[in-house]
């Protein structure tokens with residue numbers, strides 16, 4: 001069954017929704033103030049304490065520094081999702097298991113990270129992360145097979161997720177914008193419920 005990651009959680013109501021609906025992964029945007037989903041270290045600590053321990057927690061970052069990666073490790077996240085730039089040294093030394101996010105146009109460079117043991121997953125996203133924009137999934141057909149978890153993200157919704165799963169066969173699907181309340185104050189329970197159901201029931 002395809003696994004589900006719900007991203008951009010930012011308040012206790014979101015956590016209540018997630019604990020009730022039980023996706024496999026829960027994402028928290030950190031150290032990226034440009035995002036309206038960004039949360040502080042203190043909020044992350046509070047929300048992690050409320051999160052059901054059966055749901056894997058993911059700190060979502062863009063070009064994190066060594067100090068930020070250390071803070072994420074100290075907070076006890078299960079994974080760190082890394083968008084943007086990071087040196088090979090920092091990536092290979094990261095103590096928290098990594099989900100490396102790459103823009104679909106960077107598919108050719110996947111070989112660089114394939115051999116790193118601490119990189120457990122590769123997440124394919126559209127050009128602007130968290131923008132709700134999709135991309136041509138057929139670009140993933142030329143993807144070399146490897147042992148990492150493959151996450152598909154970018155513009156997924158309850159309406160298109162079944163088609164995405166059927167075409168790409170990812171390990172997990174990942175959504176943020178597509179399950180957000182209209183005023184962007186948090187997640188919409190019904191949209192999250194429908195997304196998880198459609199992803200998991202997809203053939």
Ligand SMILES: O=C(O)c1ccccc1N[C@@H]1O[C@H](COP(=O)(O)O)[C@@H](O)[C@H]1O
Pocket residue numbers: 007008027029032035036037060061062083123125129130131132133153154155156174175176177178
């Ligand atoms: O959600 C954000 O604001 C964000 C900020 C910085 C890096 C990643 C971010 N979100 C990630 O973007 C993808 C797709 O999101 P969407 O469904 O298209 O909105 C997902 O992996 C989020 O974790």
